Amino acid sequence: MAKRLGVLAFLLAPLLLKGLFVDRFIYEYTGTRFLGWARVLANDAVVYAVLLLLLYLSCWPGVRRVVSAILRLLALVLFGIYWIDYLVIANFDTHLAVGDAIKYAGYSHKYIQQIYGLPDWALWGILLILLAAIAALVSVPYRLPAERNRKLPLFAIAGLPLISGFTDNDVYAHAWIYKNVFDYNLTIRSEAEPYSAEFIRGFRYDEAQSCHAEPAQTKNIVILMVESLSAYQSRYFSGIRDWTPQLDAIAANHLAFRNFYANGFITEDGEIALLTGLPPIYSPSSYSDGGSASFAGFYAVEQSLPHRLKARGYRSEFLTSADLEFGNTGVWANSIGFDYVEGHDHPDYAGWERFHFRAAPDEALYLRALDRIAKAGHQPLLLFIKTVSTHHPYLDPETKQKSEEAAFRYADKQLGHFYQRLQDAGFFRHGMLLIVGDHHSMTPLKQEEAAHFGHYRASAKVPLLAVSASGHADEDRQFQQTDVFNTLQGMVEGRQCSSAWQGVLWGEHAAPPRFIAHRRGDNRDKVSVFSDDGDYLVKLDGDATRLGSELSEPALSRMLVDKINALRIARLNWLAKSAETSN
Structure with a gap:
C-alpha cells in the first residue's frame, strides 16, 4: 500500500504544483481562490487519463514484455512533457511551445547548469541516474492484482475525461495558463500557418x-x-x-x-x-x-x-x-x-x-x-x-x-x-x-x-x-x-x-x-x-x-x-x- 501511495504521489506531483502555481497566478489577478485548481484539473484531466491508461494497460496480465515496455515508455514521455511544461510556466510565464523547444534545445542544458550551479560532471550524473530510473521503470515487471480489483481503476480512468467538460476557457483573459500543453500548442498552431503563393503575389x-x-x-x-x-x-x-x-x-x-x-x-x-x-x-x-x-x-x-x-x-x-x-x-x-x-x-x-x-x-x-x-x-x-x-x-x-x-x-x-x-x-x-x-x-x-x-x-x-x-x-x-x-x-x-x-x-x-x-x-x-x-x-x-x-x-x-x-x-x-x- 505504501509503495502504491508513493507512486500515486509521484504521478500527481506536477499536477498539484501546477494547480498551486496557477491558482496563485489567478489570485494575483482576480483575488479569487481555488479557481486555478479547478481550471487546471478540468484542462489536464484528459492528459492524466491517457497517462494512467498507458500505465494501466502496461500492467495487464498477458501483455508481452516488449509491449508493456513501450506503453510505459510512452507514459514516461508524456509525464516528462507535462513536468517540463509546468517548469516553463513557473519560470517563464508561458507554456512549453514546439517552436521554443526547437529554438532553445541547444542551450537548455547550459541554462539548467546556470540556474542550479551544476558542473558538467553533476549534469551528466543526473542524466545517468534518470536514464537508469527510466530503464528500471520500463523493464521491471508489474501486474495488476486479482481480477475482481481490476475494473475499479479502469472506471476511474474512463471518468476523467468527463471533467474536461467544465473547462470554460473563454471566460478569462489569461485562460492560456491553465490549458494543458497539448491544447495550448493546438490553439497557437495557426501562427505557423503559411501564406499561399497566390496571396503573397x-x-x-x-x-x-x-x-x-x-x-x-x-x-x-x-x-x-x-x-x-x-x-x-x-x-x-x-x-x-x-x-x-x-x-x-x-x-x-x-x-x-x-x-x-x-x-x-x-x-x-x-x-x-x-x-x-x-x-x-x-x-x-x-x-x-x-x-x-x-x-x-x-x-x-x-x-x-x-x-x-x-x-x-x-x-x-x-x-x-x-x-x-x-x-x-x-x-x-x-x-x-x-x-x-x-x-x-x-x-x-x-x-x-x-x-x-x-x-x-x-x-x-x-x-x-x-x-x-x-x-x-x-x-x-x-x-x-x-x-x-x-x-x-x-x-x-x-x-x-x-x-x-x-x-x-x-x-x-x-x-x-x-x-x-x-x-x-x-x-x-x-x-x-x-x-x-x-x-x-x-x-x-x-x-x-x-x-x-x-x-x-x-x-x-x-x-x-x-x-x-x-x-x-x-x-x-x-x-x-x-x-x-x-x-x-x-x-x-x-x-x-x-x-x-x-x-x-x-x-x-x-x-x-x-x-x-x-x-x-x-x-x-x-x-x-x-x-x-x-x-x-x-x-x-x-x-x-x-x-x-x-x-x-x-x-x-x-x-x-x-x-x-x-x-x-x-x-x-x-x-x-x-x-x-x-x-
Missing part, C-alpha cells in the same frame, strides 16, 4: 509617412536595455511597487516616457525593435528553415541603427556580460553592422562571480561600459548595453537573496552608480543615455497592473528614460521601442519621419504612433495592437489572418490586418532571399 500594403527636416545632432548615444525592467516595479512609472528609487530619481530630472511599450515579450524582440526599428513580428514558423530560430528574418538588416549611424561617422559597439552564443546573439549583432561585439568571455570579467548565461553581475558590465566610453575618443559612439542580473530566476548577486525585489534593487543601485559616473565625467554635455526595459518581466501580471493598465497593455508596459543635458519633462502619450530607432536615426540624419505605426519621441516634430504592435508571449497566435481609440487582437492564420472581433469600420479592420500581414510577409521574403544567397 496579390498582396499590397502602403503606409503614408510625414517627414520634416530638423537640425542634425551628433551626440554620443548609449542605449541601456535593462533585463525585464517593467513599469510596475517603479513607483514613478506606475505607483505599484517601489523597487527602483535610483531610476525614479533619474526620471524626475529628465525626460520620462510613462506610457511606453515593448514590442515583444523576450529579449531578442527588444533588441530587434530598438536596433532595427522593425516590430518583432516573425514570419510563419516552419521549424525547418530557421523559422523558429532566434532573430529569424532579422539578420543583416541593411537599415539597422549601426549601419545608419556609421554612414554619419559613428562607431557602434554591442556590450553585454552574457554568453553571446545564447540565441545566436553575437552572430546577429555582427550581422546588423556593429563594429565591436563583446560578451561574457572578455578578460576583464575574470575573477567576477558568474550567474545566468555565464554573466558577471551588472556592476562589472557597467565598469566595462565606462571603459569603452572613455576609450571612444573624438569619434561619435553608439553603445548598446544589455544587462543580465535581473533575468529570471531572480537573485541578488551581492546578498544571494532569491527574490525579484532583491534582484531589481541591486540592479537599480548599480544603474544609479553608472549614471552618476557618467554625470561626473561630463558625458551628458555631448551625449545622451536611454534607459529602457527589453520586455515585461516573465512573471504573472499583478492585480494592480491589470486594473491600472488593462489586461493586454500591462504585459507590454516598460519604462523609457532619455537622459541628457536638457531639463525634466513627463511624456504620457503612447510610444514604443521601435520609436527609439526611428528617433535616433532621424536625430543624427536631420530628418524625422512619422506614420500611423512609427513615432518620434522628442524634438520639434515629436509625434506618437497611432498604433503599436506587440508580439504576445501568452497566446503566440495573436498580436496585440494598442491605440488611443481602442485595443485590438489580430489572429495569425496565414491567408486567413484576421481581427479577433470585427469592427464597425471595415477600412480600419482591413488596415490593421494588412499591416501585420505586411510585416510577416517581409520577413518571409527575407528568409527566401537569404536561402537563395546561401545556395
Whole structure:
C-alpha cells in the first residue's frame, strides 16, 4: 500500500504544483481562490487519463514484455512533457511551445547548469541516474492484482475525461495558463500557418509617412536595455511597487516616457525593435528553415541603427556580460553592422562571480561600459548595453537573496552608480543615455497592473528614460521601442519621419504612433495592437489572418490586418532571399 501511495504521489506531483502555481497566478489577478485548481484539473484531466491508461494497460496480465515496455515508455514521455511544461510556466510565464523547444534545445542544458550551479560532471550524473530510473521503470515487471480489483481503476480512468467538460476557457483573459500543453500548442498552431503563393503575389500594403527636416545632432548615444525592467516595479512609472528609487530619481530630472511599450515579450524582440526599428513580428514558423530560430528574418538588416549611424561617422559597439552564443546573439549583432561585439568571455570579467548565461553581475558590465566610453575618443559612439542580473530566476548577486525585489534593487543601485559616473565625467554635455526595459518581466501580471493598465497593455508596459543635458519633462502619450530607432536615426540624419505605426519621441516634430504592435508571449497566435481609440487582437492564420472581433469600420479592420500581414510577409521574403544567397 505504501509503495502504491508513493507512486500515486509521484504521478500527481506536477499536477498539484501546477494547480498551486496557477491558482496563485489567478489570485494575483482576480483575488479569487481555488479557481486555478479547478481550471487546471478540468484542462489536464484528459492528459492524466491517457497517462494512467498507458500505465494501466502496461500492467495487464498477458501483455508481452516488449509491449508493456513501450506503453510505459510512452507514459514516461508524456509525464516528462507535462513536468517540463509546468517548469516553463513557473519560470517563464508561458507554456512549453514546439517552436521554443526547437529554438532553445541547444542551450537548455547550459541554462539548467546556470540556474542550479551544476558542473558538467553533476549534469551528466543526473542524466545517468534518470536514464537508469527510466530503464528500471520500463523493464521491471508489474501486474495488476486479482481480477475482481481490476475494473475499479479502469472506471476511474474512463471518468476523467468527463471533467474536461467544465473547462470554460473563454471566460478569462489569461485562460492560456491553465490549458494543458497539448491544447495550448493546438490553439497557437495557426501562427505557423503559411501564406499561399497566390496571396503573397496579390498582396499590397502602403503606409503614408510625414517627414520634416530638423537640425542634425551628433551626440554620443548609449542605449541601456535593462533585463525585464517593467513599469510596475517603479513607483514613478506606475505607483505599484517601489523597487527602483535610483531610476525614479533619474526620471524626475529628465525626460520620462510613462506610457511606453515593448514590442515583444523576450529579449531578442527588444533588441530587434530598438536596433532595427522593425516590430518583432516573425514570419510563419516552419521549424525547418530557421523559422523558429532566434532573430529569424532579422539578420543583416541593411537599415539597422549601426549601419545608419556609421554612414554619419559613428562607431557602434554591442556590450553585454552574457554568453553571446545564447540565441545566436553575437552572430546577429555582427550581422546588423556593429563594429565591436563583446560578451561574457572578455578578460576583464575574470575573477567576477558568474550567474545566468555565464554573466558577471551588472556592476562589472557597467565598469566595462565606462571603459569603452572613455576609450571612444573624438569619434561619435553608439553603445548598446544589455544587462543580465535581473533575468529570471531572480537573485541578488551581492546578498544571494532569491527574490525579484532583491534582484531589481541591486540592479537599480548599480544603474544609479553608472549614471552618476557618467554625470561626473561630463558625458551628458555631448551625449545622451536611454534607459529602457527589453520586455515585461516573465512573471504573472499583478492585480494592480491589470486594473491600472488593462489586461493586454500591462504585459507590454516598460519604462523609457532619455537622459541628457536638457531639463525634466513627463511624456504620457503612447510610444514604443521601435520609436527609439526611428528617433535616433532621424536625430543624427536631420530628418524625422512619422506614420500611423512609427513615432518620434522628442524634438520639434515629436509625434506618437497611432498604433503599436506587440508580439504576445501568452497566446503566440495573436498580436496585440494598442491605440488611443481602442485595443485590438489580430489572429495569425496565414491567408486567413484576421481581427479577433470585427469592427464597425471595415477600412480600419482591413488596415490593421494588412499591416501585420505586411510585416510577416517581409520577413518571409527575407528568409527566401537569404536561402537563395546561401545556395
